[in-house]
Amino acid sequence: MKQYIIIALALVFVVACGGKSGGGETSDSGIDGKKIFKTNCVLCHGEDGKLGLNNSKDLTASKLSMDERKTIxxxxxxxxxxxGPLLSDEEINAVAKYTFQLK
Ligand code: HEC
Known part of the structure; x- marks a missing residue:
């Protein structure tokens, strides 16, 4: 009986910790800015940031700093x-960082 409890605890541990780590394309914060961009931003900015739908700006031409981008x-x-209501600060950070990689 005692053994089952130990196995159950081990399983809980693996499930609780396994979720967020791992995965190749993540940034140093562990959050994938590219994925967030594809989900939330391509609608107006396009995959490469140049689409300019709905009067959006060409992100590859943006001169804004990291902080200014995060604020927008x-x-x-x-x-x-x-x-703000949809993404956490870490996610905003990651996606802002990603906008600098657009070419
Ligand atoms: C509904 C369309 C729309 C969506 C979705 C959208 N944007 Fe924008 N974005 C705009 C528009 C329009 C502007 C220009 C705002 C202005 O200056 O008038 C803009 C401006 C920006 C700027 C400032 C560029 C500059 O140089 O002034 C950044 C950075 C930016 N968007 C990033 C993002 C990111 C990252 C996402 C996804 C999380 C996103 N946008 C989603 C429409 C959108």
């Missing part, structure tokens, strides 16, 4: 809706 992503600007 969080609070929105004009037709761009803010993602």
């Amino acid at each position: 992503i969080k609070n929105g600007k004009n037709t761009m809706t803010g993602f």
Whole structure:
């Protein structure tokens, strides 16, 4: 009987810790900015950031700093809706970082 309890505890441990680690494409924070971009941003900005739908800006041409980008992503600007309610600070951080990689 005691053995079953130990096995059950071991399983809980694996399930609880296994979820977030692992996976290849993640950034150092463990959050995949590219994936967040594809889910939330391509609608207006396009896969490469250049689409410019709904008057959105070409992200590859943006001169904004990391902090300015994070503020716009969080609070929105004009037709761009803010993602503050949808994404965590870490996710906003990761996706802002990703916008610098667009070419
Ligand atoms: C509903 C369409 C829409 C979506 C979805 C959207 N954006 Fe935007 N985005 C815009 C528009 C429009 C602007 C231009 C705002 C302005 O300056 O008038 C903009 C501007 C920006 C800017 C500032 C660029 C600059 O140089 O001024 C950044 C950075 C940005 N978006 C990132 C993102 C990210 C990251 C996401 C996904 C989390 C996202 N956007 C989703 C429409 C959108």
